[in-house]
Amino acid sequence: MSTFVPGHQVPGFFMLTNNQVKFIRSLQLKKFRDIHHQFVAEGTKLVLDLLQEQHPVRAVYALQEWISEHPVNPGTELVEAAEKELQRITSLTTAPPVIAVFDISSVIPDPASAENELVLLLDDIRDPGNLGTIIRIADWFGIRQIVCSESTVDLYNPKVVQSTMGSIARVKVHYTDVCVYLEKLSKPVKVYGTTLDGENLYNLHLSASGIIVIGSESTGISGQVKKYLTKKLFIPSFGASNHAESLNASVATAVVCAEFRRQTMLQ
Amino acid sequence: MSTFVPGHQVPGFFMLTNNQVKFIRSLQLKKFRDIHHQFVAEGTKLVLDLLQEQHPVRAVYALQEWISEHPVNPGTELVEAAEKELQRITSLTTAPPVIAVFDISSVIPDPASAENELVLLLDDIRDPGNLGTIIRIADWFGIRQIVCSESTVDLYNPKVVQSTMGSIARVKVHYTDVCVYLEKLSKPVKVYGTTLDGENLYNLHLSASGIIVIGSESTGISGQVKKYLTKKLFIPSFGASNHAESLNASVATAVVCAEFRRQTMLQ
Numbered sequence: 001m002s003t004f005v006p007g008h009q010v011p012g013f014f015m016l017t018n019n020q021v022k023f024i025r026s027l028q029l030k031k032f033r034d035i036h037h038q039f040v041a042e043g044t045k046l047v048l049d050l051l052q053e054q055h056p057v058r059a060v061y062a063l064q065e066w067i068s069e070h071p072v073n074p075g076t077e078l079v080e081a082a083e084k085e086l087q088r089i090t091s092l093t094t095a096p097p098v099i100a101v102f103d104i105s106s107v108i109p110d111p112a113s114a115e116n117e118l119v120l121l122l123d124d125i126r127d128p129g130n131l132g133t134i135i136r137i138a139d140w141f142g143i144r145q146i147v148c149s150e151s152t153v154d155l156y157n158p159k160v161v162q163s164t165m166g167s168i169a170r171v172k173v174h175y176t177d178v179c180v181y182l183e184k185l186s187k188p189v190k191v192y193g194t195t196l197d198g199e200n201l202y203n204l205h206l207s208a209s210g211i212i213v214i215g216s217e218s219t220g221i222s223g224q225v226k227k228y229l230t231k232k233l234f235i236p237s238f239g240a241s242n243h244a245e246s247l248n249a250s251v252a253t254a255v256v257c258a259e260f261r262r263q264t265m266l267q
Numbered sequence: 268m269s270t271f272v273p274g275h276q277v278p279g280f281f282m283l284t285n286n287q288v289k290f291i292r293s294l295q296l297k298k299f300r301d302i303h304h305q306f307v308a309e310g311t312k313l314v315l316d317l318l319q320e321q322h323p324v325r326a327v328y329a330l331q332e333w334i335s336e337h338p339v340n341p342g343t344e345l346v347e348a349a350e351k352e353l354q355r356i357t358s359l360t361t362a363p364p365v366i367a368v369f370d371i372s373s374v375i376p377d378p379a380s381a382e383n384e385l386v387l388l389l390d391d392i393r394d395p396g397n398l399g400t401i402i403r404i405a406d407w408f409g410i411r412q413i414v415c416s417e418s419t420v421d422l423y424n425p426k427v428v429q430s431t432m433g434s435i436a437r438v439k440v441h442y443t444d445v446c447v448y449l450e451k452l453s454k455p456v457k458v459y460g461t462t463l464d465g466e467n468l469y470n471l472h473l474s475a476s477g478i479i480v481i482g483s484e485s486t487g488i489s490g491q492v493k494k495y496l497t498k499k500l501f502i503p504s505f506g507a508s509n510h511a512e513s514l515n516a517s518v519a520t521a522v523v524c525a526e527f528r529r530q531t532m533l534q
Contacts, residue, residue: 129396133515136514137514137518140502140504140505140514141504141505142505165513202529202532236528236532237407237409238408238528238531247407247521248400248403248517250515250518251403251518254514254521254522255521262469
């Protein structure tokens, strides 16, 4: 895409043009991210993690001090910005010392990969914080691929990007028609999902590969996805009263992933 | 306290006075919650859970339809309110059909209880959503007591109350000087905490009673609390790159509590 306007740099005098400011701010909306195939990442850890993973970068806007402390690849478009300029383009309350624009890379998920590794499948996760936390959990537990239903919140929503704490750089997230994806899986691939009528997670032998389906915050796994489950799981509640009806979607993801990995560790 | 002004009810005509609206809204601030020892809960599930657990209630403000569908104890001060009145007192974007004011009950934590059951100790959790989620996790895993450092975010902060999804009604949360509390523990009580130099959680025998310390989101367990730990735990990261430096505080709580309960289940 050629819509990106590089920084106007006169030595010793730096200023983002109004068009640049407008463009970067527009990327807070999915509509413009879809048109330009670009997204914004803010803060030192997130930007450095993405750069380190060779994520294609359009431009890095940073305070002079940040630039002098953080050498980046010579080819990178690096624009020195004043604090008040960063304040104009940030999606956060307080601007961080660095904000960067990256390309959105679209990759088609390969159903064959679930034959050899664990893959998370998110069926309609709507909360940006939950998606960000789930990506962080996947990263921690060494899960490298997440397949999302098309109704799942957008990965490049600024709140999702920020709440991944850098894990967005290492975990591949795809959006697709999950039923088509599940249909294409080869027969022996196990499809796990947590449901209220599932079996106690801790009484089952869990495999080191396959799909773990995470349902939506409000309605769980949808009927159309449920029929692909080969094994239903339930996280036992130890509460005396059993009044706590559910765990948060990201918390449930963490408990399930931890148990898969604990069992793999023992194998 | 006698500061609460009951609803002015003329049959067929209901209106919250400006003083009532002002009072209920003031409870969004800790300063006024501390003065009046009252807090606000919003939404059907939360209000019903608190009423069911006999939490002392000052008044319930609800739409007429809600009142006709949800019988409450005869002694309860029940005020019919119009939607736009609820909109004036809600802390949420959209007013739920019911909003209630409850008493804050202060209980002193008993260090002896950790001899017989698991108790969570929160060392400076600052994010309201994290505290709410941790209370929900405790409820799920049958942990009935949480002891918080005085620097931990206030339990009755509207965001905490709402994010507990009703679990606030069942889990006792105390604020205290945690070092004084830990100092008073009897010798055999185990004090667990997650630290970066801890032992693999899954290689340890975990007890069915004791304290589990959860550190702050940014700095982990503080130096002054760390010296009371009798066993340091670490949630193993299965990530190939090990770039994900940490799990979210509430996610880590869930993984640790789940493993304590899994081991207890086997005993």
